[in-house]
Each structure stands twice: as C-alpha cells, then as structure tokens.
Amino acid sequence: MEQPLTQRADQPLRPRAKHRQGSRGKRHIAPKQTQWQRQDQPTSPADVPVPEPRPAEAPKADATTTEEQKAAGPKPAAAADRLNQEKSRQGKQARPEPSGPEPSTDIESEPEPPTVVPIPTQRPDTAEPVAEPPAVAPKPPEKPADADNNKMLPDPRSADRPADKMPQDEVACRERLKALGVEFEEHKAESNPEIGCSIPYPIILKTLGKSVGIGSGTELNCQMAEAAARFTVDVIQPAAKAEFGVDLKSITQASAFVCRPRNGTRKLSEHAFGNALDIASFTLSDGRKVEIGPVPPEKDAKFLNSVRKAACGPFKTVLGPGADADHALHFHFDLEQRRHGGTFCQ
Numbered sequence: 063m064e065q066p067l068t069q070r071a072d073q074p075l076r077p078r079a080k081h082r083q084g085s086r087g088k089r090h091i092a093p094k095q096t097q098w099q100r101q102d103q104p105t106s107p108a109d110v111p112v113p114e115p116r117p118a119e120a121p122k123a124d125a126t127t128t129e130e131q132k133a134a135g136p137k138p139a140a141a142a143d144r145l146n147q148e149k150s151r152q153g154k155q156a157r158p159e160p161s162g163p164e165p166s167t168d169i170e171s172e173p174e175p176p177t178v179v180p181i182p183t184q185r186p187d188t189a190e191p192v193a194e195p196p197a198v199a200p201k202p203p204e205k206p207a208d209a210d211n212n213k214m215l216p217d218p219r220s221a222d223r224p225a226d227k228m229p230q231d232e233v234a235c236r237e238r239l240k241a242l243g244v245e246f247e248e249h250k251a252e253s254n255p256e257i258g259c260s261i262p263y264p265i266i267l268k269t270l271g272k273s274v275g276i277g278s279g280t281e282l283n284c285q286m287a288e289a290a291a292r293f294t295v296d297v298i299q300p301a302a303k304a305e306f307g308v309d310l311k312s313i314t315q316a317s318a319f320v321c322r323p324r325n326g327t328r329k330l331s332e333h334a335f336g337n338a339l340d341i342a343s344f345t346l347s348d349g350r351k352v353e354i355g356p357v358p359p360e361k362d363a364k365f366l367n368s369v370r371k372a373a374c375g376p377f378k379t380v381l382g383p384g385a386d387a388d389h390a391l392h393f394h395f396d397l398e399q400r401r402h403g404g405t406f407c408q
Contacts, residue, residue, distance in 0.1 A: 215328050219335050220258035224251040232263045235284035239265075243272035244291045249281060252319070259321035259334040270294040275312040281319040283336040286397055289376060290339050293395075297372045302346060305365040309347040316340035316392045325388050332379070338396035354392050356383045369393075374407035381408055 239246060245268040253260040267280040270291045282290070294313065302310040317340040320333040332338035343353040344365075352362045366382075373380045373395055381394040385408035400406065 213328070214258045214323055214330050217258055217330050220253075220255070220260050220330070222260045222262045223253065224262040228263060232284055235288055236265070238288055239284070239291060242288075242291050242295060243269070244287070245269040246287065252281075252321075254321050257321055257323075257334070258330050261319055261336040264319065264336050267291075270313060271299070274299065274310055277313070277315045279318065280315050280339070281336060282339060286337050286339060289397060290395070293373065293376050297376075298344070298369055301365055301368050301372075302344065305361065305368070306346055306348075306350065308350075310344060311347045312345045313341055314343045314345065316342040332396040332398050337398065338379075338394065341393045341395070342391065354382065356390055374405055378404075379406045384408070 236246075246265045247268070249264040249266050251260075251262045252264060253262075261281070261283055263284060264281050265284055265287055267276050267282065267287055267290075269275050271294055274294050294310070298313075299310045302308065317333055317338075319336040320331070322331055322334060323329060324331045333340075341354065343351055345351050352358070352365060354366060357363075358366060370380060370382055370393060373393070377395040378398050378400055379394065379396045381389040382392070383390050
C-alpha cells in the first residue's frame with residue numbers, strides 16, 4: 063500500500079517527470095529555483111555574518127546541507143563553488159586556531175643543562191681494619207754474648223809501647239824542656255790494653271819554667287809538656303804582668319794523664335795518651351788566685367779571655383766556660399791532630 067506523499071515544509075515538491083529526466087542523464091537542464099529555494103539559499107557571508115556553530119550541532123548542519131543538496135539536485139558550478147567556500151569557512155571557524163606557532167618537530171631541541179650541577183652521592187667512609195697487637199709481644203733478638211757496647215773505638219796510639227832505647231825525637235824534646243828551665247822527671251810507661259790508654263814515654267812536670275810551678279802529679283807526654291811550658295812563658299806570664307802588675311807564681315792543674323774516654327762517647331780522650339792538660343786556676347806572686355769560672359770578676363775575666371784567645375793555635379783544642387757543662391770550671395788544652403792542621407776552639 064502506497065503512502066501518500068506529504069510535502070515537507072523545507073523542501074518543495076518536484077514533478078516526477080523532470081526528476082526522471084535528470085536521473086537518466088540525457089540532457090542536463092538547470093531547474094528553476096522556486097521561492098522556497100531562494101529563501102533557503104544561504105546569503106553571502108559578506109552581507110550577513112555566519113554565527114559560529116556549536117560542536118554538537120555541526121554534524122546536523124552538515125546532514126541538513128546534504129539533504130538540501132539531494133533534494134535540490136545538481137546546481138550550477140558557481141553555486142557549488144560558493145557552497146564549498148562556505149563549508150570551508152565554517153570549518154575554520156569551528157576549529158579553534160592555535161594561539162601561537164607550533165614548534166617544529168624536524169629539529170630536536172637539545173636539553174638545557176641544569177642550573178645546579180648535582181653532586182654525586184659520596185660513598186660512606188669505610189673504616190680500615192685496625193691491626194690488633196699480638197697477644198704476646200715479640201721479644202727482641204738477643205745480643206751476641208761477645209758484644210760489648212762499652213768497648214772503646216780503636217785508636218792507633220793504643221798500641222804504642224816503649225822501645226828498648228828511647229827514640230831520638232823523645233830525647234830532643236827533653237833537651238828543649240831543660241833549655242826552658244822546666245823541671246821534670248821520667249816516669250815508667252803506662253798502658254791499659256783493655257781500655258786502650260797508652261803513654262810509652264811519660265814525664266811528670268814539676269815546673270813550667272824557671273819560676274812557674276805546677277801542681278803535683280802532672281803526667282804528660284813530652285810534646286804536650288813542651289807546648290804547655292812554652293805557652294806559659296810566652297803568653298800567660300806576660301798577660302799576668304800586664305793585667306795585674308805582678309808575676310805568675312803557679313798553675314793549678316785539674317787533669318793530666320787519665321785513662322778514660324770522652325764524656326758520653328766511646329772515643330778515647332786525649333787525656334788517655336797524656337796529650338791534654340786541664341787548668342783550674344792561676345796563682346799570682348802577690349798571693350792572688352784567679353779561678354776559672356762562668357762569671358769571674360771583671361779584671362780576672364779580662365786576663366782569662368786574653369789567655370784563652372791566645373791558646374787557639376799553639377793548642378789544637380781549646381775549651382772553657384760556655385763551651386759545655388763539663389768545661390765550666392777549667393780550661394782544656396790538647397794537641398789532638400786534626401784534618402789539615404785545623405783547630406777547635408770554644
């Protein structure tokens with residue numbers, strides 16, 4: 063059963079004959095636009111602004127336009143172009159335009175370095191294992207039974223022994239002492255092989271000149287005795303006369319030949335060979351005694367300083383107050399042979 067055709071309010075009723083002819087395609091005749099079609103035709107955008115459609119209504123508008131196109135049939139080319147332009151404009155208005163230019167994806171942007179360089183996490187300090195002391199302390203190696211730290215260092219003079227006949231240089235030395243007015247006496251040779259002390263041709267002084275005596279027991283070798291006598295005659299006697307106005311009467315010795323090492327060392331002292339003399343004081347002809355010490359009286363100090371200064375040369379070693387604690391109360395004079403004939407004076 064056929065349903066009656068009902069005319070739509072928005073679409074005119076077209077005759078079937080003409081519609082068939084258009085569909086067959088024999089001849090294309092543009093249909094005349096009716097009054098309703100002219101009213102439904104969209105106006106030009108230049109005259110009337112087209113409102114921006116809502117997103118939900120956009121598909122309905124497209125569907126309505128499609129139905130109108132089907133009902134209207136083919137339109138002229140100009141009308142089709144105008145309709146396409148209108149759709150394009152509506153699509154552009156429906157899509158939101160970007161606020162700014164999109165960044166190009168052709169070139170990858172390099173990551174910016176951080177403003178603060180991160181500090182790597184430090185490894186926790188690991189305590190090194192502490193070596194624990196052994197339960198029983200190791201014992202030091204035992205010294206050999208024959209080791210002796212008290213043994214003196216070797217000295218070639220320790221092997222000196224008297225000959226059957228006195229050497230010529232010893233005889234000549236004694237002749238010079240007599241010429242100086244020195245009184246002495248011979249003494250037998252002394253030695254101590256265990257320590258190393260030796261004095262093969264010793265003499266014991268009684269005087270250091272014609273008028274200057276010396277304390278008893280002054281045992282020296284002849285060379286040291288001669289040096290002491292000459293120094294007394296040439297230096298000490300004139301210095302006493304100049305400073306005090308009187309002659310030197312005697313010298314008090316503190317040490318001559320003594321078999322011992324140097325204090326605090328393993329080296330033999332020059333006293334061990336009768337090659338040194340220690341003087342403790344000087345006695346003047348008026349009975350005044352000039353003692354050697356750290357702080358003597360002013361006049362005594364002047365005399366002592368002149369003697370001490372003049373001794374550096376005739377003797378190879380000169381020590382006294384200020385040199386060390388061992389020589390704070392006496393002068394030490396000796397004839398130790400030094401390299402290149404040098405001296406040591408303090």
